[in-house]
Amino acid sequence: MAEKKEARRGLGRGLSALMADVAPTQTNADTDAPRRPDRLLPIESLRPNPDQPRRTFLQEHLDDLANSIRTKGVIQPLIVRPDPNAQGMFEIVAGERRWRAAQMAQLHEVPVLIRDFNDTEVLEVAIIENIQRADLNSIEEAAGYRQLMFKFGHTQEKLAEALGKSRSHIANLMRLLNLPESVQDMVTEGTLSAGHARALITAPNPEQLAKTIAEKGLSVRETEKLVKAGQNPEAPRKPTTDGTFKTDKDADTKALEGDLSAALGMKVFIDHKPGSEKGKITIAYESLEHLDSLCALLSTYR
Template sequence: MTTSKKKSVLGDNIVSGGLNALFGQQGIEIDAKQSDTIKELAVEKIIANPFQPRHHFNEGALRELANSIQENGILQPIIVRLAHDQKDQYEILAGERRWRATQLAGNQTIPAVIREYDDATMMQAAVLENLQRENLSPIEEALAYKQMMDTLHLTQVQVAKRLGKARSVVANTVRLLTLPEPVQAWIQNGELSMGQGRTLLGLHNKRQILNVAKRVMQENMTVRQVERLVNEMNEAQSSPKQAPEISTEVKAVEMALATKLSTKIAITHNQRGAGKIEINYGSDQDLNRIMTVLGLDLDA
């Protein structure tokens, strides 16, 4: 089957003007032009982008794309570069889903345009394509931003500018990586939303995040409900603990003991009638004095 001659109706190959404009601003040609030379490359000679931020590809969606490729072929070629350290191998700049689906379809070759790009451009293009064409999971997006910052030595502001994002979006997304790993995994697989995860970060006691996240999933809480829960827990933690009220009778006992022992006495008393008596003393001699008043003789 000669895939490049068949008409494509694949949504994966339709590029919006907004995306082209964004890539153009970054100096990246992410799609083939009429003037490009298109080659049929063996799929076995192509490897995934080493900077691909997407860790999970939906198998069902890939199968649908493979079926469409079998029926209609591929009109929009993928974009690749020669692998730096592997002879006769190519790394994908854009179009990894098409390449994966082509393998599922059983095709031996795929139309491609070969370009020369450095690692920084490969990384930036991979993030841009995934963010614009098929949303990454929040955790994958956060990891992609962090990888750009760490590898390219960029600030959050610089990453936001390169990707056409607000700085707050980049900052709030990267913060998800400070959540406990199990919570990140729940966001990754969709059991928790990004909004719920961000709200959990507001807990003052970070050790509570894991248990609260479990409760959020068990009770199927909305983001608004999580916000209320987090606020309540923070208020409870910040409010000073007050000693429980004691009755007049207990206060009288407290005063009588303080007078008899000539020291400070504190009595706690619960609703069940149980409690404890605290007797303060200032020194070993003071302790011996109190024991004498109480009629206690350890030497007896």
């Protein structure tokens, strides 16, 4: 179904070494010296990373950064690697926003750190750099965590430890990926906050509620009340295909569904038969890439 992926590896030396490259420059009052670049490269000799996890570059943020660069220059060097497809060119591993802003500031050269990264390390660094700088919206950050977990075998616990995040922060963000794409788009565009989106995860009609929230400008607390009101246990139940009535899931089952969904980055449904120890788990994937990742993950437990 998919080409053979590179062998998975744990965090170990890999992620910690990569993080040393993307960590923000540390300065002090005496020196205030930026990190020394390997060299300066012409703007036109660089090209963006096609797998850059950041998909949205807000113009106002680019304008602010360009104004800063006009005054102080590019303080933090870009991380690049020799372009594997074009001799004499370099691919941006981390720092595309600085590169775009430098062009707006009409700079001809930018400082760079040149690293001999493979394709796997390029994606890892790009994700980590954005996450470390709190430079992604909630959906992009969640997708970044999912990529780190599925493509490179990192666990939520290890990611939390290495990135200085809580495990609950990572798990809660990844749950957002279970929402319909239209709702995720509203979070990406800033129409809804991550808090609004989290409240909608358990809603039976998140798309409809999301539109209502945006139109009325409801707060997160008001959203939580709206979702709770929509989950009326006294509402009439519809019979299933075998003529029986589907029972509401208990809180523990729903919580377990949420945890598994967050861990896998896919929707997980648990159908447990009341009064027995039997049931089934359904995992819904949205693309063949997700299915490939799931198969690779399951194969590690053989």
